[in-house]
Amino acid sequence: MDVLAVPADRPKGWYLSLMAPNTKGPAFAWLDPSRLYCNPQALADCVKDLLGPFHGEPIDLVAGIDAMGFILGSSVATSLGKGFLAVRKAGHLCVATQSQNYTDYSGREKTMEVRTDVLKPGVRVLIVDQWIETGGTMKAAIQLLEKLGATVVGVAAVAIENTEGGKWIKEKYKFSHCIPEELQSQIDRKYLDSFKNFK
Incomplete structure (x- = not known):
């Protein structure tokens, strides 16, 4: 799909076909979701889909x-009209910090x-x-914020894979992602049918 093309009906997750497959080998993630951010309507609809389950939920900070x-x-x-807090890789903040160790994907x-x-x-x-993917990074972020007394309202991501860690997050916290049910199996096997038509 053309990165600037927008379908007339725009169903949930229409923009997922904009994501680019990995062309660089196993040292890299299996796809590049960020290509959809290049389309302003795709980015807006992705954010709208992520916020869907949280309408009416009091949120102080993202x-x-x-x-x-x-x-x-x-x-x-x-x-949302809220502030944004960056959860950083260690060593980049020049102020007092709290840290959390974790194992990434x-x-x-x-x-x-x-x-x-x-x-x-x-x-x-x-x-x-x-x-x-494995949920290790998100679980560490949850632990880090809760350690400082924050209440985690929920978790949002373009996709949550049905791994052990992904399932733990879905069971323990309110969540949102952009994957229609019929595409979840493609996400879990790490190959989208839309890759066949990728240009």
Whole structure:
């Protein structure tokens, strides 16, 4: 699909076919969701779909996970008229921080951190990331925010794969993602039928 083409009806997830398949080999993620952000209508509809389950939910702050969660998270925060909190990879914040160790989707041990002067007990936070594969990164972000007393209202991502970690998130927290039920099996097997027509 042309990155600028917009269908007339725009059903939920119409923009998923804009995502690009991996052309660089196994060291990289299996697809690039960020291509859909290049289409302004796709980005707007993605944010709308992510916020659907949270209408009427009191949200004080949106947190986005380094780095691709910054794009969607700040878009969600702007749409809600709320502030945005960056959950960073360790070593980038020059203020007092709280940290959390985790294992990412590639199996690497990492640390994330967040500033300590924003989150107070009772602050209601929606956490946004681009993609949830094993769930390790999102689980660490949840633990980090809750350690500082925040209430995690829910979790939002373009996709949540049905891995052990993905299922844990879906069972424990309110969640949203952009995947229609009929596409979930394609997401879980890491191949979209739309890749056949990718140009």
